[in-house]
Amino acid sequence: MSLIKLENITKSYKGKLIFNNLNLEVQKGEFLGIKGESGAGKSTLLNIMGLLEECEGKVIIEGKEVSSHDTKEIRKLLKNKIGYLFQNYALIDDLTVYENLKIVLEGVSKKKGVELILQELNKLGLGDVLDKKVFQLSGGEQQRVAIARLI
16 A cells, blocks of 8 residues: 555646646655756645645545545644655744644643653754744754654
8 A cells, every 4th residue: 555645636836737647656665756947846746745735636645535625634644644844944933942843742731742842852952942932043953843843
C-alpha cells in the first residue's frame, strides 16, 4: 500500500495550468526529490501532498481518500500522520517558542506539553529558548524550532 498516492491531480493558478492529470505514488520509507524551475509547481505539489492546498483529483493517504472538505479528518492527519516543514518555518514572530509549539499539542495537558516540547528542543540543542520570542532567534534556531514542531 502507498503512503501517499495522487491520482489525476489538476491544478491551475489564475488561468495558468500547473498540473494536468498528474499521478504520483510514494511508498513508505521511500525518499523523493522534486526538482524544477522557480514557479514550476514544486511547492504546490508538496502543499497538495501535505493536504494544505485543494486540487482536482484524488489525494489518498495510506489507502484512504481524503476529501478537501473534511477539515476534521485533515487536521487529524496533519496532527498524527503528516509532518510538514514549511519553507518559511511558519512561526509567529511575536509569540514565544513555547506558544508556537503548543499549537500542535491540542488535547495535551500543559504539564505534558511542556515536557514534550522541552524533550524535542533539548534534542535539537535549544533547551534554553522556550520562553524567547521567535524574532529573538537566529534563522538556524528558528528552523530547528520548526523541526521540533514537526516532530
